[in-house]
Amino acid sequence: MNATAGERRYTKLSQAQVDVICHKHERFFQCKPGGGRAVFAWCDLSGLSFRGRVLQDADFTAAILADCDLVGCNFDKSNLFCADLQMANLMGASLRRVDLRGACLRGANLSGVDLYEADLREGALALPDKHAGLAYVEISMRTSEATYANLRGANLERSKLSGIQAMKADFSDATMKGCKLVRANLKQAIMNNVDLAGADLSGADFTGASMKDAVLIGAKTDMMRTEQADMSGVLTDKIVGTDVKTLPYGEMLQDHAKWVDTLGKQGKPSTFDKADLRALGQIRGLNLTALSARGAVFYGLDMRGVQLQGAHLEGADLRNCNLKGADLRGVRMYQARLDGANLEGANLGALQIDATRVLPADLREARMRGANLADADLKLAKLDGADLSRANLEGASMKLEALEHVTCVGLRGRLAS
Known part of the structure; x- marks a missing residue:
């Protein structure tokens, strides 16, 4: 026209x-x-x-x-x-x-x-x-x-x-959650890290498309064409790594909480490295200080108010998780994925070890595209190489210099004075 x-x-x-x-x-x-x-x-x-x-x-x-x-x-x-x-x-x-x-x-x-x-x-x-x-x-x-x-x-x-x-x-x-893409022509489209959870992709043509790290949980894929498409890292309903249902996770979490509360005298620390934790649904308000969950999948979990001080979450998938008000002081999230996560009011500041030592939160090379960091505390956080494209930093506490080596395309919000 x-x-x-x-x-x-x-x-x-x-x-x-x-x-x-x-x-x-x-x-x-x-x-x-x-x-x-x-x-x-x-x-x-x-x-x-x-x-x-x-x-x-x-x-x-x-x-x-x-x-x-x-x-x-x-x-x-x-x-x-x-x-x-x-x-x-x-x-x-x-x-x-x-x-x-x-x-x-x-x-x-x-x-x-x-x-x-x-x-x-x-x-x-x-x-x-x-x-x-x-x-x-x-x-x-x-x-x-x-x-x-x-x-x-x-x-x-x-x-x-x-x-x-x-x-x-x-x-x-x-x-693109719940999106209707029936018979859509998406040949050679770039669909990297797209969230298509619950979408109807019946008859859609993704021939030659790049769908790296896309989310297809609960999606309808009848007659979907993916010839020559890059599907590496796609997250589906299929379990990734160790299924948490095969672990005595209830007992493990209780032992971990006891270990934290007694300063290591009772209980024992939990390890969920490379485990798929989606089946937990929510771990709201739990005390999981120093938890080890390297490379684990947390996608979409309700984690409001969770305590993860000093936790090892390197390479973990925390996309679309609700971490509102979470205590993440000193957390290790090197190369973690937090795209679309809600970190409103979360504490990502430094963890005080003793009178002279502090442990900063490590977010180096973390991917936080579209994350909500409104009113979050990011003082002293290590952000070198992180991607904060389209993230919301309204009212966040941090120094402007911390963004010097950070990808900030489409960054939103005004930092706290």
């Missing part, structure tokens, strides 16, 4: 006209006089700026938004049916429950976009016709296209993407 092909149908708007309409829309949602819902249906808006605009419930049916600056916009519940968003920059925008059926996202930048429950199924354009009732603008149904699109770190949870054409698109680190 382009303005030239449909010049009789499309209305070309200037930046000044767009600004006026957006201003009225904002007044409309604030219940102020002079407001009105923004209607950009069948408008050519290519190359214009909507940066930071609040356009909830606006109408962009069949609009041309190619090359537009849409960074940080709020399009929640808007109608973008069959819109042309080629090469548009939507970084950090919110498109929750948006209608994107039949939309074209070829080459668009959707890094960090929130597409929760968005609808990207196929759609067809039609206009009223006095003879035929409805005249289709395009003969066949139009499939949503996201070829070459950048969706790194995007939230696509429970979105409808059945039939989408997304060849060579980049979905790295995206959250």
